[in-house]
Amino acid sequence: xxxxxxxxxxxxxxxxxxxxxxxxxxxxxxxxxxxxxxxxxxxxxxxxxxxxxxxxxxxxxxxxxxxxxxxxxxxxxxxxxxxxxxxxxxxxxxxxxxxxxxxxxxxxxxxxxxxxxxxxxxxxxxxxxxxxxxxxxxxxxxxxxxxxxxxxxxxxxxxxxxxxxxxxxxxxxxxxxxxxxxxxxxxxxxxxxxxxxxxxxxxxxxxxxxxxxxxxxxxxxxxxxxxxxxxxxxxxxxxxxxxxxxxxxxxxxxxxxxxxxxxxxxxxxxxxxxxxxxxxxxxxxxxxxxxxxxxxxxxxxxxxxxxxxxxxxxxxxxxxxxxxxxxxxxxxxxxxxxxxxxxxxxxxxxxxxxxxxxxxxx
Numbered sequence: 226x227x228x229x230x231x232x233x234x235x236x237x238x239x240x241x242x243x244x245x246x247x248x249x250x251x252x253x254x255x256x257x258x259x260x261x262x263x264x265x266x267x268x269x270x271x272x273x274x275x276x277x278x279x280x281x282x283x284x285x286x287x288x289x290x291x292x293x294x295x296x297x298x299x300x301x302x303x304x305x306x307x308x309x310x311x312x313x314x315x316x317x318x319x320x321x322x323x324x325x326x327x328x329x330x331x332x333x334x335x336x337x338x339x340x341x342x343x344x345x346x347x348x349x350x351x352x353x354x355x356x357x358x359x360x361x362x363x364x365x366x367x368x369x370x371x372x373x374x375x376x377x378x379x380x381x382x383x384x385x386x387x388x389x390x391x392x393x394x395x396x397x398x399x400x401x402x403x404x405x406x407x408x409x410x411x412x413x414x415x416x417x418x419x420x421x422x423x424x425x426x427x428x429x430x431x432x433x434x435x436x437x438x439x440x441x442x443x444x445x446x447x448x449x450x451x452x453x454x455x456x457x458x459x460x461x462x463x464x465x466x467x468x469x470x471x472x473x474x475x476x477x478x479x480x481x482x483x484x485x486x487x488x489x490x491x492x493x494x495x496x497x498x499x500x501x502x503x504x505x506x507x508x509x510x511x512x513x514x515x516x517x518x519x520x521x522x523x524x525x526x527x528x529x530x531x532x533x534x535x536x537x538x539x540x541x542x543x544x545x546x547x548x549x550x551x552x553x554x555x556x557x558x559x560x561x562x563x564x565x566x567x568x569x570x571x572x573x574x575x576x577x578x579x580x581x582x583x584x585x586x587x
Contacts (some may be wrong), residue, residue: 228264237272240280242296267295302330308440325447333383335583337367339468340390342586347397359393412525416489426580433459435567467581488532
């Protein structure tokens with residue numbers, strides 16, 4: 226089953242028989258067969274006819290709306306999963322402070338372990354990077370996370386690990402003109418931050434779809450605080466995947482020059498009629514309405530249309546790469562592993578597994 230991304234501005238998606246037609250004026254730009262499509266992602270100003278909306282809902286095709294910069298706006302989703310028993314267990318278990326802390330510790334230690342592995346790989350691949358202190362520091366923070374006795378302290382450890390990691394991550398870029406000093410989200414002000422934000426949003430979209438498909442309420446998690454409009458569980462379960470999928474992908478596309486500086490533009494050079502929201506971060510953490518833009522930030526940077534298509538292609542290739550899934554020893558794609566991890570989390574919540582085991586980079 227394919228995931229279709231529609232980027233053509235002012236295009237309209239119509240239905241004709243068992244097909245979706247993407248049209249602009251009187252020209253058919255794309256033809257999508259409904260039986261081959263599992264998800265439709267609409268970027269920017271793309272319209273759906275009422276008939277297309279009805280068919281997408283009837284066929285259960287998840288339809289996602291994003292800005293041109295990849296900022297998540299919302300989704301057209303079929304009726305909620307009927308798995309009420311799982312959601313009842315989710316509310317019961319995650320309302321228990323002990324269970325919530327135990328789960329959050331597993332999520333954070335798994336993420337920090339994967340951050341450390343990314344730096345270990347970088348340090349082995351190139352001489353003179355000097356990442357030993359960063360690697361040791363992450364090991365120490367992982368140990369502290371595993372022993373954390375309360376959630377606020379655990380969140381602080383996670384924040385320190387991210388800051389330390391990105392200091393080391395910044396040394397991994399070889400391509401001329403590609404520089405990265407720190408994580409800047411609102412708005413992203415350099416190519417690396419722009420790709421990280423876009424990548425995290427694409428990953429979040431995949432996780433939110435998986436969480437909803439399995440039957441969870443995506444808004445009740447344990448690591449991210451529960452706030453109005455924040456899909457905390459999807460953000461929680463996404464944490465271990467950030468370094469596995471997106472960070473390694475961003476390093477790869479720049480170092481292999483699949484994407485270059487020429488694939489980015491500064492917002493001031495764009496069409497003035499574009500939506501200002503398109504220049505904001507695509508990072509799913511910015512779903513939090515209390516997170517303000519950075520004061521006096523430089524002009525935002527975003528991908529060109531051609532660059533966007535390149536990155537989408539590379540992201541989907543990454544999601545289709547196969548690895549050994551640790552809980553079954555089967556060779557599965559990254560996308561299938563992500564879904565299996567959500568199912569594993571469901572077994573854990575139902576008491577069928579005594580602990581949550583994050584997927585770890587090797």
